[in-house]
Amino acid sequence: MPKITAPTIAEHVEVREREIMDAAMRLFAERGVRDVSIGDIADDVGLARTSLYRYFRTKSAIIHAWFDATMGPIIDECTAIADDVQPAAQRLERWLDVQLDVLSDPSNHAMIAAALEADDMTDRRQGAIAIQHQALYATLEQILADDRPVDDNVRARTIVISGLLRTLTDLVQHGIPPTAAREQIRVAINAIEPVADGEPRLAAAPNATGRS
Incomplete structure (x- = not known):
């Protein structure tokens, strides 16, 4: 022993x-x-x-355990953000901060890629990981809906933002600083969510040196 x-x-x-x-x-x-x-x-x-x-x-068992250990706290944090009483723009900002913290870590990229490429990943484990991602993006839908029913427009914007976050992963992997990559996400989100109560959905980052 x-x-x-x-x-x-x-x-x-x-x-x-x-x-x-x-x-x-x-x-x-x-x-x-x-x-x-x-x-x-x-x-x-x-x-x-x-x-x-x-x-x-198996390797897939390790990957699955990593997702359980990593995604659970992230989903809990994003659920708390979505349930907050702050304006939707502020909740969206905080939600994106959480994603950037995860996606700017190269080690996390390795596990995310491994989940897609592992040749011993079972359908059951793939399904469990997919459910975790659905739970995460359900919190984004809740924020974008802003106390209204989730409709096709909200679902479409959620898909666009999830695609932008995948692009963010690629940018960081190719050496773009996370702060610069995050600013590009701000620009892109403001393009699809141009105003909220007459103001940009996301404020510009000060000097693109860190979180606002």
Whole structure:
């Protein structure tokens, strides 16, 4: 039995699973998911392959666990933002800030790409990840609807914004600074949401140096 390095077995398992997910993220970013084996991940964290199987049996299981660990808190935060009493423009700004924090991290890009490219990803796991994304973008629909029913117009704008966020990922991956990429998202969103109560939907970022 592996040496317990945390106060309880449950905490030990949580720590070890996090180490495995972090190692997988790093290796996927360096080589791509298809060129990384379970054995490579085990070697990186200093485990025998049979020991790693106590935690995850496949790469897709690691990816799925990462999405569960990462997306749950993000969905909770975005739900709280959508339910807030602030004007919709301010809630949209905060919602986008959350997405940028995730999408500007290259390690997260590696796991998102891995979910699309892993050759052992089961339909069940793909479906579970899709449900998480649907829950996330339902909060955006709620913000854009602004206390009105979600109609086709809101759904269309949600799809456009989700596409812009995928483009943001590409920009950051190609070396565009996150602050500059975020400003381009502001410009694009103002093009499809030109005014809110006579004012631009999103205010311009001050000097494009960080969050407004």
